[in-house]
Amino acid sequence: MRSPPMKGRVVRTSHESQCLSGNPLGDPHERDLYVYLPPEYDGTRRFPVVMMLAGFGATNHSIAAWSPWKPNTIELFDQLVAEGRCKPAILVLPDCFNRWGGSQFIDSDGTGRYQTYLADEVFAFVDAEFQTIPDREARGVIGRSSGGFGALRLGMDRPDVVSVIGSHAGDAAFEVSMRPMLTSAAIAIDLAGGLRPFAEEIPAGGPNNATQFDAIFVLAAAAAYSPDTANFPHAHIPMDPATGELRADVWAKWLEQDPLRRIDAS
Structure with missing residues (x-):
């Protein structure tokens, strides 16, 4: 109304x-x-x-x-x-x-x-x-x-x-709120042929399904939390898109940005 x-x-x-x-x-x-x-x-x-x-x-x-x-x-x-x-x-x-x-x-x-x-x-x-x-x-x-x-x-x-x-409902407790979406994001990125093809294709029309939405969010978060300054799309994603295996060194950078952890560390 x-x-x-x-x-x-x-x-x-x-x-x-x-x-x-x-x-x-x-x-x-x-x-x-x-x-x-x-x-x-x-x-x-x-x-x-x-x-x-x-x-x-x-x-x-x-x-x-x-x-x-x-x-x-x-x-x-x-x-x-x-x-x-x-x-x-x-x-x-x-x-x-x-x-x-x-x-x-x-x-x-x-x-x-x-x-x-x-x-x-x-x-x-x-x-x-x-x-x-x-x-x-x-x-x-x-x-x-x-x-x-x-x-x-x-x-x-x-x-x-x-x-x-x-x-x-702010993003926090990344192990609970973000870790589960890495698998579906990996699937969408792998289907696109890798991170660069995905990054070049998706933003033009936006995500078409839930896995693509998870993937574009992971890309955006990676560009913010674990940037790659040398290569497009300027993001290190925290998983292998072909296998879904977690990249521990990149994931550690994400956890450094988690508000919950930053509060605990203060």
């Missing part, structure tokens, strides 16, 4: 990133941003900022997309604010999509400096353009799935920037 008309408003703007310029995958460095301004926003008051990160295979555009049947996330947030169930805040939806379907929102030599982009460029841009409270105590980051992973890591790695994290 559709919600009533929004009380706040959405500004769609763009930002030219310096740290994403010249990234290894040749992805755009000019990125769109959606910025929700609450009903109370009149240019005189300042508001906290909540950054929302999309899940793998999704974008800020899909989060903001209009549906004839149900409200989108921005409309739901607006409804909560209008009903007094949530304090007014500025909601920011950045774009960290890449050729493989998602950047995992971290800095990597295989994809680009996406965490730095969020922490040092997006927040600074929003602070300069809108009436924010430009302080870590007034900033939060939230996300689901890979977006939840990005939220966890941004909060853990850059506590100087954000003070509140919301992770909904």
Whole structure:
């Protein structure tokens, strides 16, 4: 069911990133941003900022997309604010999509400096353009799935920037959440003739089935967690696609990125 008309408003703007310029995958460095301004926003008051990160295979555009049947996330947030169930805040939806379907929102030599982009460029841009409270105590980051992973890591790695994290089913406990998909990913990559043919073919039309989806996610995660800076597609995958055998040295690099392990090690 559709919600009533929004009380706040959405500004769609763009930002030219310096740290994403010249990234290894040749992805755009000019990125769109959606910025929700609450009903109370009149240019005189300042508001906290909540950054929302999309899940793998999704974008800020899909989060903001209009549906004839149900409200989108921005409309739901607006409804909560209008009903007094949530304090007014500025909601920011950045774009960290890449050729493989998602950047995992971290800095990597295989994809680009996406965490730095969020922490040092997006927040600074929003602070300069809108009436924010430009302080870590007034900033939060939230996300689901890979977006939840990005939220966890941004909060853990850059506590100087954000003070509140919301992770909904964020990628963690990789032995449980990611290890099982390596087998189906290996099958899809092997059927394509290997990693390079798979990487050259799939992004053009997207995955056609569950095994291909697992494979493109593994490729994206590998480019983030275990990059290969010398060879396209700039990723060391953690299994042999012909046999499914785990590559322990590469898998160890993945585990180093696991938020659960990083918390245990802190």
